[in-house]
Amino acid sequence: MxxxxxxxxxxxxxxxxxxxxxxxxxxxxxxxxxxxxxxxxxxxxxxxxxxxxxxxxxxxxxxxxxxFAKRVRERALPDKDVLVARLNEMGDDYAAAKALLKHYGNVMVWLDEKIDEMDEGASMETHHALHSVRAFLLRNLNELPRDAVQAQAVIAQDRILKIMAPTVTILPSGHEFIVEGNDTLLEAALRNGVSLNYGCSNGNCGDCKARVVSGDVKKVHAHDYVLKQAEKDAGTILLCAYAPVSDVVIESSVAGARDIPVQQLTARVKSVEVFNPHMAALHILAPRSQRLRFLGGQGIQVRVNGSGGRYAIASCPCEDRHIEVQIPRRAGDAFAEAVFSELKANDTVEVEGPYGEFVLDEDSPRPIIFLAFGAGFAPIKSLIQHAISLDLTESMDLHWLADDTGLYQDNLCRAWADALDNFNYLPHPPADDLDALLQSIVGDYPDMHRFDVYAVGTATQLERACEYFVREGLHGARWFSSEMTA
Ligand code: FES
Known part of the structure; x- marks a missing residue:
């Protein structure tokens, strides 16, 4: 091989x-x-x-x-000790390849001498045969065939990538991602939308324990949590404190919605983004020492000065400490009023969550239809970004059915469609006849049985939409929906 x-x-x-x-x-x-x-x-x-x-x-x-409106990832170098370890490993590979080449060289010299020996006193026929063998060997040793030159270029590129961005495979889920810059295994997993178990993310709780099945890792952060000797002997590490030296296979469970505990944290307002008089986004920054664990599509309770509410998260778990919720301005909603007119950067916000089980079925490779009714776009946005970061889905169609809040992130959806070959954005202006609109949407999917549908709206909207999709052939178990929380 x-x-x-x-x-x-x-x-x-x-x-x-x-x-x-x-x-x-x-x-x-x-x-x-x-x-x-x-x-x-x-x-x-x-x-x-x-x-x-x-x-x-x-x-x-x-x-x-x-x-994704994320920062363009900086091309950071790995931690210097990790870089040295990776270069050492490459040096070992290089030394082994060189020793093998030297051995082949010796075999060639031996073969050459053997041919000379056999040639002595040989018949003319044998002499010609030996001459042909020697000429064949020399010709093939002196010039590399074209595909070998190509293979050399790929191997060189592969080696560089292995040093700058080794690959991690998670068992038993089969998730695979690369680790760039000086990320730990945990940071890289989260950046790639893979929700491995963790707690404090700074070496205190032991919740991120995992077993290295193959490959080498290096400790890059000291940790207070003490691993037992038997655990160390079995290859157990803390994902928040180690980085890969080579491609690694790690045994660790990937959390589902029910595995993530409800957390309470005090965070800071990063900014308030007012889209229009009816809708704003509240961007929150979790403290470095206590990030919020959640899955795309889940919700949180947000409170400021005694008022608050439960909102769907609109950001992706892959966005590090950043959490976004979208707040519709409703009459008599004190919290929404505070967001629109009072809250400012660095104000304190109490966050509790996550709640809800409206999350992606990561085991499904089926194409996805996202259906967002008005402000139901928030959890759909989170799911889409999570699906993109996991890179698992055949295709994604987003149908956004506008209400009085408007298509307030229309540009973002168009940017996704421009950037991704497998993403289609289908905006729908406010419609008087919802049945006609739903009929026209499902009519575009003669192969509806192949799809998963994720929908967010009011109970009535969801009930009617589900009827149309199932009537068109959607398997009932592939309809995932969430009633709007605000
Ligand atoms: S997450 Fe707490 S020790 Fe790693």
Missing amino acids: GHLLPLSRVARLVGQSRHVLQEMIRHDTLATFDGMIELDELLRAFPDVKWDDDAEFRRVAEIRDRA
Whole structure:
């Protein structure tokens, strides 16, 4: 078996999403071996890719980051001890390859001498045969075939990526992500939307314990939590304190909505973004020492000076400490009034949550239809960003049915559609006849049985929409909905 590469790194090398590669695997146009791609197979499947840089991948990644309104990820170097460890590992590989080459060289010298020995006193026929063998060997040793030159370029690029961004595979879920810059294993998992178990995120609670199945890791932060000797012997580490030195396989459970405990924290207002007179977003920053664990689509209780309410989270769990909730301005809602007219950066906010089980089914590779009624866009936005960061879905269609709050983040949805090949944005202006609108939406999906639908609206809107989708062929179990919380 030749040089094997993990799927995440192949995606990066060829500038495609993991989902596109998974589709190729499903349709047998790309073969895998234990979930990895063999180098010759990679060269066969992508003969036209330029292997000398990853500019295309960077371009796509930057567009995606801009589309998420996130900071463009800085190209930070790994922690210096981790970098040294990764370079050491590469040095060991290089030394082993060099020793093997030297051994092959010795075998060639021995073969050459053997040919001389056999040639002595040999018949003319044998002499010609030996001459041909020697000429064949010399010719092939002196010039590299074209595909070997290509393979060399891929291996060189693979080595650089392995140093700058090793791959992590999580068992038993099979999630795979890369670790960039000086992220710990936990930070990288969260950035990629993978909700591994954790608590304090700074080495005190032990909730992020996980077992290293293969590969090397290095401690990058001291931790107060003490691992027992038996745990250390079994390869247990704290994900918040370690970074990978090589590609690693980690055994750790991925949390579902019911696994995440309700947390209370005091956070700060980062900003208030007023979209229009009816709708604003409250951007909150959790303290460094206590991030909020949640899944895309869940909600939180927010309180300021005695008033507050429960709102769906509109941000992605992959956005580090940033939490966004969207607040519709309703008559008599003191908290909404405070958000629109009083709250300012650095004010204190009490946050409690997460609540709710309206989250992505991460095991489903099915295409998704998102249906947002008016302000129901907030949890749908969170789900979409979570789905994009996980890169698992075949395609996503967002239907946003406007109400008096308007399509207040229309530009963001258009940016997603521009940046992502598998994302379609279908805005709908306020409609007098909801039945006609729903009928026209479902009419565009003759293969409705293939889809998952995630919908947020009022109880009446959801009930009617569900009827139309199921009548059109949607499997009842693939309808996921949440009633608007505010
Ligand atoms: S999250 Fe608490 S020790 Fe890692």
